[in-house]
Amino acid sequence: MSLSTPNPAASGPQRFRAPVARTRPPAWRSLLSGAALLAVVVGLPAVLLTTLGPPPVPSDLDPSVLLSSVSPAALLGLLEWVLWLGWLQFTVCTLVEVVSALRGEGMPSHIPLSGGVQGLVRRLVISALLLTSLSAPVATAAPVLHTPAAAAQSVEQAPAAAPQTAADPAGTQAQAPAPGQEGVRYMLGDIELDRDTGAALVGQRVYVVQPPDGRYHDNLWDIAERNLGEGRAYPEIYDLNVGRVQPDGRSLELARLIQPGWLLVMPESATSVDRVVAVPMENPPPPPPTETPGQDGSGVDQQATGAQDVAPAEVPSVGGLLAACLIAVLARQRRQWLGPGPQADAAELERLLRVSADKDRARRLDAALRSLAVMPDKPMPYAVAIDDHACYVRLASPRHDAPAPWHSQEEGLTWTLRAGQEPDPGQAPALMPGLVTIGRSDSGADILIDLGFAAGRIAVTGDPTMAAEVVTALALELCINPWSQDATVVGAGLPPALHEIVGQRVRPLEELRSVRPGRPADLVLTGRHPGAVATFVLVADGRDADSLPRDVPYGLVRAGSAQDARWTIDVDSSGTAHIAPLGISVHATRATEGEIRALAGLLGAGSRTQDDGRPPVPDPPTPPVRTAALRAAPVRIQVLGQTLVEASGDLDHPRRTILTEAAICVALHPEGIRPSVLGAMLWPLGATSDVVDATVDRLRRWLGQDAEGRPHLREDADGRLRLGPGAVTDWDVMRSLLADSRTAPPRQEVELLIEALRLVRGPVGRGAPEGRYSWLARVRTARQVDALVVDAAHRVVELLGDTDPDGAALAVDAALQVVDLNQVLWRDRLRLAARRGRGELEREVLGLLELAGADELSLVDPATAALVEDLAPGLSVRRQPA
DSSP states (O other): OOOOOSSGGGOOOGGGSOOOOOOOOOHHHHHHHHHHHHIIIIIHHHHHHHHTOSOOOOSOOOGGGGTSOOOHHHHHHHHHHHHHHHHHHHHHHHHHHHHHHHHTOSSOOOOTTOHHHHHHHHHHHHHHHHHHHHTSOOOOOOSOOBOOHHHHTTGGGSOSOOOOOTTOTTOOOOOOOOTTOSSEEEEETTEEEOHHHHHHHTTSBEEEOOOOBTTBOOOHHHHHHHHTSOGGGHHHHHHHHBTOBOTTSOBBOSTTOOOTTOEEEOOTTOTTSOBEEEEEOSSOOOOOOOOOOOOOSSOOOHHHHHGGGTSSOOOOTTHHHHHHHHHHHHHHHHHHOOOOOOOHHHHHHHHHHHHHOOHHHHHHHHHHHHHHHTOSSOOOEEEEEEOSSEEEEEESSOOOOOOTTOEEETTTTEEEEETTOOOOOTTOOOSOTTEEEEEEOTTSOEEEEETTTSOSEEEEEESHHHHHHHHHHHHHHHHHSGGGTTOEEEEESOOHHHHHHHGGGEEEGGGGGGSOOOOHHHHSOTTSOTTOOSEEEEEOSOOOGGGSOSSSOOEEEEESOOTTEEEEEEEOTTSEEEEGGGTEEEEEOOOOHHHHHHHHHHHSGGGGOOOOSOOOOOOOOSSOOOHHHHHHOSEEEEOSSSOEEEOSSOOOGGGHHHHHHHHHHHHTOTTOBOHHHHHHHHOTTOOOHHHHHHHHHHHHHHHOBOTTSOBSEEEOTTSOEEEOTTEEEHHHHHHHHHHHHTTSOHHHHHHHHHHHHHTOOSSTTTTOOTTOOGGGGGOTHHHHHHHHHHHHHHHHHHHHTTTOHHHHHHHHHHHHTTSTTOHHHHHHHHHHHHHTOHHHHHHHHHHHHHHHTOSBGGGTOHHHHHHHHHHSTTTTBOOOOO
């Protein structure tokens, strides 16, 4: 099957197409072209001279010739001149094209009145020159390319492409570590390059010259035609590679002389060509000893963070869509709960999830699925592909009546919805609760299939470990993504840590018989085929499926044997999955055991426990800093809400976003941060050292100098970047105020707490641009701010609740800007509302239910529901309309 659109920029994912072998020009065509050129350039004048002699030159130019009849001799002479002039034009075109092709100087200038002839000659010349490459020695490049099994096991963890960064307008591609760094492999697709070659080519698109295929030899014209869409674009490839030493020690000197195994740097427009990427080893050599970081307000482990200077971020195997769903669940939990900060491995996974999460695609996909569900005459989709251009839905039966903004293509078998045209379906249920991500294609499109459509068993075969990880990822996604909320998930052999993440969302296999089939309308979506189901059984340990009950309608996904399977997902040791019946091949979405354990640290029940003690205030600045000092500081940095940096130096305005992030990153590392680590935080997929150095220089100029002429951005003796005393952050002020409040008498304590809460404008980094500030997951500041703000507001309620309930309510409102669903604050708010009467309490309860998207408080928090029932029985449930 295929998904395609007329617009090449928005064409459907190539993974839905079976690969098509390209026809390579045979040797006889080159021989024929050369013979044709010789026949015209040499043979034609020889024949004319032999048979007719030189062209006649008139001796008499009497004007009466123009009025007299044309004699046969004159007509023959005219035809001779036409032949000689045609030969001259053809010969000049041939000379120009041959010289241009041999020099490799690009397209030659157009010869006047020779458009069609010059185009014909160009094709003949190029085809004839390919003949010379057929006789070139068949030299195989030095054996610097190899594909060991160990490399194949983790190649899928490398990013498919390193996008340009917003702060690098020149388009500098993601740069991996410098040569000599340990613990890194350089991969080109499934090929591992040697360290020096890989380090020189990392981030660039590279084509490997193929070995001879019979009498055919790879050449620049064909490479350009296959990858750039036009053979005449071969000079672009030549210019990028001329003079560059190849693995066999030779270099490109003529546009037609290339050897098998050569590595050709390709233009960025060659999107079908892989990039060279740096992949961290699973068991790298231990890093050299580094200094132990001090305990400070940032809470960053300098050694752990410094590892990001070794290689670009390792993209989690769960993929961009599932990562976006996991980040959304984590954000929801943190709006409601305060608990201990995640451990180092969990914090690092959170950072990587934020780097790879594709929130925009997840939002668009959810809206598209719900818009299908509200159609009166629903289609019957079974697969979805989504990229940055559009969402493509594959239908089981053709439908030409796609309603706007959907478009019907491929004779009604594919519906397409352009990015940005997604309608707002409200809270309509998604059409396909069994839709799960299988993986991402080489072109960057996410491919999803509906497990409920298979109407039979789905087997995940191939590498046993990889197969189990694929099944685990499918189970996790069914429990996490917003369009599968109506699905019932039953699991067996899944990692125990998965149950810590999803709780009762995954039911044990023993309860499968107790799943209520219900009415057909409850299980079969309107407009779907009769076999569609909403209950899914996922077996990751390969147990015998014959022991499962058959009297309950469900979809089965099982790792192991493909016997009796309707669909088969075959995943190899590199993580590439193939679904033969559907013609799909992808980089599989998986959930490794390590990722599941780290996710349990982020999303498990242990991460949501409440600490009854007051949180400690991180070490405040010495001497203490007050709000007035922030207003008067020459460099003012605000992080308690939307980020803002104010300085008097020269600012490169187009780079304000990246410079603001850099300033805040340095400010939240008062112990200092090395430039290389700063670069890894700002560009998690990698950046060259010159980009990092230029950014530091721009930041230093922007922040300016103090009265003594010293820059506010300084380097210590160890090369770490620090801010001078003239730079003040609102986080510094808050810590000073809260530290002083802990030892102040009650009246002064209230004043200090209220002054601290006035600094709060929202969560740390609120409104950050998409894809930025992922490093905040490794810095404890954000969670410290949340805990301290909640504690400060709760303490104000304790001190003012009886004497000034309105002032206490204002403190709670300020804190709810940071964690809007925190139940400690909401219980304080409800107690204060109850003092003003039942009507006010009812309004607050309805507001909480609306914010949480629930119909009863017990689904939000049982303790909050018990409080409301004690204050006003019956208010904890939303009243349904009569």
